[in-house]
Amino acid sequence: MADSADQSGHPPSPSGSVDRREFLNDILGVCCAGAPLLLGIVRLPAQGTSRAYDPSEHLYGMGLDPQKCIGCARCVVACKAENDVPQEPHYFNTWIERYIIREDGEVEVDSPNGGIDGFGRIENPAQVRRTFFVPKLCNHCDSPPCVQVCPVGATFITEDGVILVDEEYCIGCRYCIQACPYGARYMHPERHVAGKCTFCYHRVVKGKVPACVEVCPTGARIFGELTNRATPLARFRRFNDLQVLKPHLNTRPKMYYANLDAEVS
């Protein structure tokens, strides 16, 4: 490596320096070739795919398997880094809850710093009937109350089923935060607009999976198409008993939990 590239990682030019005339000629050539592109006369196909991203061809959802979740909260850390979520506690696009169900049926839940700080030792372990972790995030509801209540239409559902917030448009009234039954929204402390999970839309349109899915070491999160049969998500939905959160509110979530305990809310 040290022989073929300098410190910036660029290969050195064969002669050691670029001739000025040659350089200007190159620039002129690039400009001539690029002008039609810049003017929109010619269109190149999108990088990596044969054609541009078409949201009408997709509908996204996620499968979550609490039995696979080990509560490492790598997903929470990755999400905060990827989406520029404030680092301090109380602002989360996704978080991990730990459920402890005691022998007498009492339910204890905690999520210290969304799970990032790790979960404390369980007191009286002999009294525990069952314990498990539940990853939480925006449910990207098909009938989203947050979208319904937004007075200016700043939060909206995309054609491919993702709930987004237009940060240039949100007036910061916080009505959507009140309307979300899942506590999935927060007021961004610096931008003063509603913040939430975007399903990593900037990655998804490039054919990548959301950051939380990418880093999960146990495959507890499965992202994919809901309408396509030949996907891991379709397989997950075929072979598991599925639940959604708070079904009685008829928000029609697109987060499907496998074999979820009734205690989870």
Add this chain to the structure above:
Amino acid sequence: MQGYIYPNEFELQWGLLVVLYPYLTGLVAGAFILASLERVFNVKEVEPTYRLSMLTALAFLLVAPLPLLAHLGHPERSYEIFLTPNRQSAMAMFGFVYAWYLAVVLLLEIWFDYRKDLVLWARQERGFMRWLHYALTLGATDLSERSLKFDDSAGRWITVIGIPSAFLLHGYVGFIFGSIKANPWWSSVLMPVVFLFSAMVSGIALVLVLYMITTMFRWRKIDMRCLDKLAQFLFYALIVDFSLEMLDFIHRLYEAEESIEILSQMIENRLFLSLIVLQILLGTVIPLITLALVSPGLRKQGFLRLPPELRQLVYLVAAVLIQIGIFSIRWNVVIGGQLFSKSLKGLTVYKVDVFGLEGLMMTIGLLMLPFVILWALVKVLPPWGETESVREQEA
């Protein structure tokens, strides 16, 4: 904090300013409905408060949107609510309901009611006030019998339209809360109705206090027929309001849905003072008993025949207690709805800031502002006109 709350729920979204907003609009709607009693339903006893009620409604309506504006994350974008409203959103209707009420109902009605006096004042006065009053006539200085008759009937029709508009204005605020299915404390079909009747209660109580204070400061005699009538209507409105709230309460207890446990905990641990003591005991039960005994609500002369001076004092205390109660209702709805987690597994706390844009000082300032505006309005548009019964008493 107690139990488990979702991590994003740590920060309370709607604070003291959002408590203030329904309180202020409630006073607007209540004061207007009181004014309509005289105008449409011909309750002649309350005539001395007619114009005062209208000006009170206007003063409070002008201030009502300010707490909302101060609370927004991006107040500079608030105009978007007019330009591109989301028609599915209850809150998006705010701009239209507000503009309709301010422009079509209140300003028009006040103008028609005052036009004759504005012309007369402009003729008698000199200097700035002459020009101000003349400008306010908008050039319509015709005082012929026909035009005065038109003023009267126009005013009456606007009031007829104004009553459902006042219902809309405050019922709609109730709907903003009542339609949030995610929140079991708010989600109730009764919410707009409860808001409406509590609005009437607060409006009547406020005008009663204002009428007494302004009359005393003008060294005039209080019209006891008017005051008794106000107390009587206050009593009736309070009964309906309390019954509706009890209905809501009993309905929740009887249905005992999954949220009942956390809501009971919240009432015991977080809302005991504001709900049980301030709202129910001090703000409702004590005024209810007092008014039942003293006012002509149940018996023509009241059960206790108190002398007028003492009766005034009792009414004043009852009305002030009612104001405290109504403010507590708004607090219990707005803050109460955010003190428990939507996971239904824990409670959080609300700490009031003293300073800052959403703090206590700002709230007190915004609460005082309508009175300053009212003072200015009264200077420009004096609402006084002593009724015959007062003139008789004074003679």
